[in-house]
Amino acid sequence: MGATKGEQYYVEKIRQGDGQAWSDFVSRYQGRLLRFARAKLPQRADAEDVVQETFIAFLRSIGRYRGECDLETYLFALMRRKIIDSYRSAGARKVCLIQDTGEPDSDEPASDLLDVVQSPVQTASWYARADEHYDRQKVALAEALTELIDGMKKALKLRDLQIIELLFYGQLPNKKVASTMGLDEKAVALIKHRNLKQIRESVAQGPLSGEPTSEEFENLLTDLWEYYRFSCPKRNTIGAYMLGTLEPDWHQYVEFHLTTLGCRFCRANLDDLQNQSRETRQEAFQARIMESTIGFLSRPQ
Numbered sequence: 663m664g665a666t667k668g669e670q671y672y673v674e675k676i677r678q679g680d681g682q683a684w685s686d687f688v689s690r691y692q693g694r695l696l697r698f699a700r701a702k703l704p705q706r707a708d709a710e711d712v713v714q715e716t717f718i719a720f721l722r723s724i725g726r727y728r729g730e731c732d733l734e735t736y737l738f739a740l741m742r743r744k745i746i747d748s749y750r751s752a753g754a755r756k757v758c759l760i761q762d763t764g765e766p767d768s769d770e771p772a773s774d775l776l777d778v779v780q781s782p783v784q785t786a787s788w789y790a791r792a793d794e795h796y797d798r799q800k801v802a803l804a805e806a807l808t809e810l811i812d813g814m815k816k817a818l819k820l821r822d823l824q825i826i827e828l829l830f831y832g833q834l835p836n837k838k839v840a841s842t843m844g845l846d847e848k849a850v851a852l853i854k855h856r857n858l859k860q861i862r863e864s865v866a867q868g869p870l871s872g873e874p875t876s877e878e879f880e881n882l883l884t885d886l887w888e889y890y891r892f893s894c895p896k897r898n899t900i901g902a903y904m905l906g907t908l909e910p911d912w913h914q915y916v917e918f919h920l921t922t923l924g925c926r927f928c929r930a931n932l933d934d935l936q937n938q939s940r941e942t943r944q945e946a947f948q949a950r951i952m953e954s955t956i957g958f959l960s961r962p963q
Contacts (some may be wrong), residue, residue: 665729665732669729669733670729676721677724688717694734694931696713698738701930713741716737716741716744719744735889735890799882800886803886804886810860810861811893823893824843824915825839826853826857827893827923829854830880831887836850861883894925895928899912900932903917904935
Protein backbone atom coordinates (compact mmCIF):
# COMPACT_ATOMS: atom_id res chain seq x y z
CA MET A 663 0.00 0.00 0.00
CA GLY A 664 2.82 2.40 0.90
CA ALA A 665 5.82 3.52 -1.12
CA THR A 666 8.69 1.08 -1.47
CA LYS A 667 12.19 1.91 -0.24
CA GLY A 668 13.22 2.33 -3.86
CA GLU A 669 10.44 4.85 -4.47
CA GLN A 670 11.29 6.74 -1.30
CA TYR A 671 14.93 6.93 -2.42
CA TYR A 672 13.73 8.22 -5.80
CA VAL A 673 11.65 10.93 -4.12
CA GLU A 674 14.55 11.98 -1.92
CA LYS A 675 16.82 12.39 -4.97
CA ILE A 676 14.18 14.60 -6.60
CA ARG A 677 13.78 16.62 -3.39
CA GLN A 678 17.52 17.26 -3.57
CA GLY A 679 17.14 18.66 -7.08
CA ASP A 680 18.68 15.73 -8.98
CA GLY A 681 17.85 16.51 -12.62
CA GLN A 682 18.62 13.00 -13.91
CA ALA A 683 16.35 11.42 -11.28
CA TRP A 684 13.57 13.79 -12.29
CA SER A 685 14.06 13.03 -16.00
CA ASP A 686 13.95 9.28 -15.27
CA PHE A 687 10.84 9.77 -13.13
CA VAL A 688 8.98 11.65 -15.88
CA SER A 689 9.98 9.05 -18.49
CA ARG A 690 8.78 6.25 -16.24
CA TYR A 691 5.28 7.62 -15.59
CA GLN A 692 4.37 9.97 -18.43
CA GLY A 693 3.12 7.23 -20.76
CA ARG A 694 0.59 5.68 -18.39
CA LEU A 695 -0.58 9.11 -17.20
CA LEU A 696 -1.09 10.34 -20.75
CA ARG A 697 -3.08 7.25 -21.70
CA PHE A 698 -5.33 7.68 -18.69
CA ALA A 699 -5.86 11.36 -19.53
CA ARG A 700 -6.53 10.58 -23.21
CA ALA A 701 -9.28 8.16 -22.16
CA LYS A 702 -11.09 11.00 -20.40
CA LEU A 703 -10.27 14.13 -22.42
CA PRO A 704 -11.19 14.40 -26.11
CA GLN A 705 -8.25 16.54 -27.19
CA ARG A 706 -4.66 15.29 -26.99
CA ALA A 707 -3.47 18.82 -26.20
CA ASP A 708 -5.80 18.93 -23.17
CA ALA A 709 -4.54 15.54 -22.00
CA GLU A 710 -0.91 16.66 -22.36
CA ASP A 711 -1.68 19.83 -20.39
CA VAL A 712 -3.20 17.76 -17.57
CA VAL A 713 -0.15 15.47 -17.47
CA GLN A 714 2.14 18.49 -17.31
CA GLU A 715 0.05 20.02 -14.53
CA THR A 716 0.15 16.70 -12.66
CA PHE A 717 3.94 16.65 -12.65
CA ILE A 718 4.00 20.29 -11.53
CA ALA A 719 1.56 19.44 -8.74
CA PHE A 720 3.80 16.55 -7.72
CA LEU A 721 6.82 18.83 -7.39
CA ARG A 722 4.81 21.39 -5.44
CA SER A 723 3.52 18.75 -3.03
CA ILE A 724 6.66 16.63 -2.76
CA GLY A 725 7.51 18.14 0.61
CA ARG A 726 4.25 16.75 2.02
CA TYR A 727 4.55 13.30 0.45
CA ARG A 728 5.35 10.78 3.18
CA GLY A 729 4.96 7.54 1.27
CA GLU A 730 1.48 6.68 2.55
CA CYS A 731 0.75 5.22 -0.90
CA ASP A 732 2.98 4.21 -3.81
CA LEU A 733 4.10 6.81 -6.34
CA GLU A 734 1.83 5.62 -9.16
CA THR A 735 -1.24 5.84 -6.93
CA TYR A 736 -0.20 9.29 -5.72
CA LEU A 737 0.27 10.55 -9.29
CA PHE A 738 -3.08 9.16 -10.41
CA ALA A 739 -4.74 10.86 -7.42
CA LEU A 740 -3.17 14.18 -8.42
CA MET A 741 -4.22 13.68 -12.04
CA ARG A 742 -7.76 12.80 -11.01
CA ARG A 743 -8.08 16.19 -9.35
CA LYS A 744 -6.66 17.95 -12.40
CA ILE A 745 -9.19 16.22 -14.66
CA ILE A 746 -12.00 17.17 -12.28
CA ASP A 747 -10.80 20.78 -12.45
CA SER A 748 -10.72 20.54 -16.25
CA TYR A 749 -14.32 19.31 -16.37
CA ARG A 750 -15.44 21.90 -13.85
CA SER A 751 -14.02 24.71 -15.96
CA ALA A 752 -15.59 23.25 -19.10
CA GLY A 753 -18.95 22.61 -17.42
CA ALA A 754 -18.82 18.92 -18.38
CA ARG A 755 -21.34 16.49 -16.87
CA LYS A 756 -22.03 12.79 -16.44
CA VAL A 757 -18.46 11.50 -16.50
CA CYS A 758 -17.00 8.74 -14.35
CA LEU A 759 -13.26 8.77 -13.85
CA ILE A 760 -12.87 5.22 -12.58
CA GLN A 761 -15.14 2.75 -14.32
CA ASP A 762 -17.32 3.90 -17.17
CA THR A 763 -17.61 0.88 -19.46
CA GLY A 764 -20.99 -0.36 -18.22
CA GLU A 765 -24.39 1.03 -18.99
CA PRO A 766 -26.27 2.55 -16.02
CA ASP A 767 -29.47 0.88 -14.83
CA SER A 768 -32.57 2.53 -16.22
CA ASP A 769 -34.04 2.83 -12.72
CA GLU A 770 -30.91 4.45 -11.31
CA PRO A 771 -30.85 8.27 -11.28
CA ALA A 772 -28.15 9.82 -13.45
CA SER A 773 -25.23 11.43 -11.65
CA ASP A 774 -23.31 14.45 -12.78
CA LEU A 775 -19.55 14.73 -12.59
CA LEU A 776 -19.30 15.92 -9.01
CA ASP A 777 -21.79 13.33 -7.75
CA VAL A 778 -19.52 10.63 -9.15
CA VAL A 779 -16.05 11.84 -8.30
CA GLN A 780 -16.30 14.22 -5.35
CA SER A 781 -15.01 12.67 -2.15
CA PRO A 782 -17.80 11.86 0.35
CA VAL A 783 -15.46 13.21 3.02
CA GLN A 784 -16.38 16.70 1.86
CA THR A 785 -20.16 16.24 2.14
CA ALA A 786 -21.25 13.65 4.74
CA SER A 787 -21.77 15.05 8.23
CA TRP A 788 -20.14 12.05 9.89
CA TYR A 789 -16.80 13.00 8.30
CA ALA A 790 -16.89 16.57 9.61
CA ARG A 791 -14.75 15.70 12.58
CA ALA A 792 -11.24 16.68 13.59
CA ASP A 793 -8.66 15.89 10.92
CA GLU A 794 -6.61 13.82 13.34
CA HIS A 795 -9.62 11.62 14.15
CA TYR A 796 -10.45 11.19 10.47
CA ASP A 797 -6.85 10.23 9.72
CA ARG A 798 -7.09 7.46 12.32
CA GLN A 799 -10.33 6.30 10.73
CA LYS A 800 -8.70 6.14 7.33
CA VAL A 801 -5.70 4.21 8.61
CA ALA A 802 -7.88 1.68 10.44
CA LEU A 803 -10.16 1.08 7.47
CA ALA A 804 -7.28 0.99 4.99
CA GLU A 805 -5.56 -1.69 7.08
CA ALA A 806 -8.81 -3.67 7.34
CA LEU A 807 -9.38 -3.51 3.58
CA THR A 808 -5.78 -4.46 2.84
CA GLU A 809 -6.07 -7.48 5.14
CA LEU A 810 -9.38 -8.52 3.56
CA ILE A 811 -8.21 -8.22 -0.04
CA ASP A 812 -4.80 -9.79 0.54
CA GLY A 813 -6.57 -12.70 2.22
CA MET A 814 -8.87 -13.16 -0.78
CA LYS A 815 -5.93 -13.12 -3.18
CA LYS A 816 -3.92 -15.65 -1.16
CA ALA A 817 -6.93 -17.95 -0.86
CA LEU A 818 -7.77 -17.40 -4.55
CA LYS A 819 -11.27 -16.23 -3.60
CA LEU A 820 -11.21 -14.14 -6.74
CA ARG A 821 -14.94 -14.34 -7.43
CA ASP A 822 -15.67 -12.75 -4.05
CA LEU A 823 -13.02 -10.12 -4.79
CA GLN A 824 -14.71 -9.34 -8.11
CA ILE A 825 -18.03 -8.91 -6.32
CA ILE A 826 -16.76 -6.50 -3.68
CA GLU A 827 -14.84 -4.59 -6.37
CA LEU A 828 -18.11 -4.03 -8.20
CA LEU A 829 -19.88 -3.09 -4.96
CA PHE A 830 -17.34 -0.71 -3.42
CA TYR A 831 -14.88 0.27 -6.16
CA GLY A 832 -17.48 0.36 -8.94
CA GLN A 833 -20.32 1.51 -6.64
CA LEU A 834 -22.87 -0.74 -8.37
CA PRO A 835 -26.12 -1.78 -6.64
CA ASN A 836 -26.62 -5.41 -5.63
CA LYS A 837 -29.01 -6.03 -8.53
CA LYS A 838 -26.48 -4.89 -11.13
CA VAL A 839 -23.68 -6.89 -9.51
CA ALA A 840 -25.84 -10.02 -9.50
CA SER A 841 -26.61 -9.57 -13.19
CA THR A 842 -22.96 -8.96 -14.06
CA MET A 843 -21.72 -11.99 -12.13
CA GLY A 844 -24.58 -14.32 -13.06
CA LEU A 845 -25.63 -14.77 -9.44
CA ASP A 846 -28.78 -14.49 -7.40
CA GLU A 847 -29.20 -11.06 -5.81
CA LYS A 848 -29.50 -12.65 -2.38
CA ALA A 849 -26.10 -14.32 -2.84
CA VAL A 850 -24.53 -10.95 -3.60
CA ALA A 851 -26.22 -9.39 -0.56
CA LEU A 852 -24.86 -12.21 1.63
CA ILE A 853 -21.30 -11.74 0.36
CA LYS A 854 -21.60 -7.99 0.87
CA HIS A 855 -22.94 -8.43 4.41
CA ARG A 856 -20.23 -10.94 5.31
CA ASN A 857 -17.39 -8.72 4.13
CA LEU A 858 -18.79 -5.55 5.67
CA LYS A 859 -19.12 -7.44 8.95
CA GLN A 860 -15.48 -8.56 8.74
CA ILE A 861 -14.31 -5.00 8.06
CA ARG A 862 -16.38 -3.59 10.92
CA GLU A 863 -15.11 -6.26 13.31
CA SER A 864 -11.52 -5.44 12.31
CA VAL A 865 -11.99 -1.84 13.42
CA ALA A 866 -14.61 -2.37 16.16
CA GLN A 867 -12.25 -1.36 18.96
CA GLY A 868 -10.65 1.41 16.93
CA PRO A 869 -11.52 4.98 15.95
CA LEU A 870 -14.86 4.14 14.26
CA SER A 871 -16.69 3.93 17.57
CA GLY A 872 -18.98 6.81 16.49
CA GLU A 873 -20.98 4.29 14.43
CA PRO A 874 -21.43 5.86 10.99
CA THR A 875 -24.55 4.98 9.04
CA SER A 876 -24.32 2.13 6.55
CA GLU A 877 -24.29 4.58 3.62
CA GLU A 878 -21.57 6.72 5.18
CA PHE A 879 -19.48 3.65 5.99
CA GLU A 880 -19.73 2.31 2.43
CA ASN A 881 -18.95 5.75 1.00
CA LEU A 882 -15.79 5.89 3.06
CA LEU A 883 -14.78 2.43 1.80
CA THR A 884 -15.23 3.64 -1.78
CA ASP A 885 -13.32 6.84 -1.06
CA LEU A 886 -10.37 4.86 0.30
CA TRP A 887 -10.56 2.26 -2.48
CA GLU A 888 -10.42 4.93 -5.17
CA TYR A 889 -7.37 6.48 -3.52
CA TYR A 890 -5.37 3.40 -2.57
CA ARG A 891 -6.64 1.10 -5.37
CA PHE A 892 -6.31 -1.89 -3.02
CA SER A 893 -7.22 -4.53 -5.61
CA CYS A 894 -5.49 -3.09 -8.69
CA PRO A 895 -2.98 -5.59 -10.15
CA LYS A 896 0.63 -4.51 -10.08
CA ARG A 897 2.16 -3.27 -13.32
CA ASN A 898 4.26 -6.42 -13.73
CA THR A 899 1.11 -8.54 -13.28
CA ILE A 900 -0.60 -6.55 -16.03
CA GLY A 901 2.50 -7.13 -18.16
CA ALA A 902 2.27 -10.88 -17.55
CA TYR A 903 -1.42 -10.75 -18.50
CA MET A 904 -0.48 -9.00 -21.74
CA LEU A 905 2.09 -11.72 -22.49
CA GLY A 906 -0.35 -14.51 -21.58
CA THR A 907 1.90 -15.95 -18.86
CA LEU A 908 -0.45 -15.71 -15.87
CA GLU A 909 -2.10 -18.71 -14.25
CA PRO A 910 -5.68 -19.18 -15.56
CA ASP A 911 -7.38 -17.94 -12.35
CA TRP A 912 -5.27 -14.79 -12.25
CA HIS A 913 -5.61 -14.20 -15.99
CA GLN A 914 -9.41 -14.33 -15.63
CA TYR A 915 -9.31 -11.94 -12.66
CA VAL A 916 -7.07 -9.37 -14.37
CA GLU A 917 -9.25 -9.53 -17.48
CA PHE A 918 -12.33 -8.91 -15.31
CA HIS A 919 -10.61 -5.96 -13.61
CA LEU A 920 -9.62 -4.44 -16.95
CA THR A 921 -12.73 -5.11 -19.01
CA THR A 922 -15.77 -5.77 -16.80
CA LEU A 923 -14.88 -3.41 -13.97
CA GLY A 924 -13.10 -1.24 -16.51
CA CYS A 925 -10.49 0.24 -14.14
CA ARG A 926 -9.15 3.22 -16.07
CA PHE A 927 -5.93 3.31 -14.07
CA CYS A 928 -5.01 -0.26 -14.96
CA ARG A 929 -6.17 0.13 -18.55
CA ALA A 930 -3.83 3.11 -18.85
CA ASN A 931 -1.02 0.88 -17.59
CA LEU A 932 -1.92 -1.84 -20.10
CA ASP A 933 -2.03 0.65 -22.99
CA ASP A 934 1.36 2.03 -21.97
CA LEU A 935 2.90 -1.45 -21.75
CA GLN A 936 1.48 -2.39 -25.16
CA ASN A 937 2.89 0.79 -26.66
CA GLN A 938 6.30 0.11 -25.13
CA SER A 939 6.18 -3.44 -26.51
CA ARG A 940 5.44 -2.12 -30.01
CA GLU A 941 8.28 0.39 -29.75
CA THR A 942 10.68 -2.31 -28.57
CA ARG A 943 9.73 -4.57 -31.49
CA GLN A 944 10.22 -1.68 -33.91
CA GLU A 945 13.63 -0.87 -32.42
CA ALA A 946 14.67 -4.53 -32.62
CA PHE A 947 13.50 -4.72 -36.23
CA GLN A 948 15.39 -1.56 -37.12
CA ALA A 949 18.53 -2.92 -35.43
CA ARG A 950 18.22 -6.13 -37.46
CA ILE A 951 17.88 -4.14 -40.68
CA MET A 952 20.88 -2.00 -39.81
CA GLU A 953 22.97 -5.05 -38.95
CA SER A 954 22.12 -6.81 -42.20
CA THR A 955 22.56 -3.79 -44.46
CA ILE A 956 25.46 -1.87 -42.97
CA GLY A 957 27.97 -3.75 -45.14
CA PHE A 958 26.22 -2.60 -48.28
CA LEU A 959 26.62 1.10 -47.55
CA SER A 960 28.76 2.86 -50.11
CA ARG A 961 32.09 3.81 -48.65
CA PRO A 962 33.30 7.36 -49.25
CA GLN A 963 35.71 7.55 -52.14
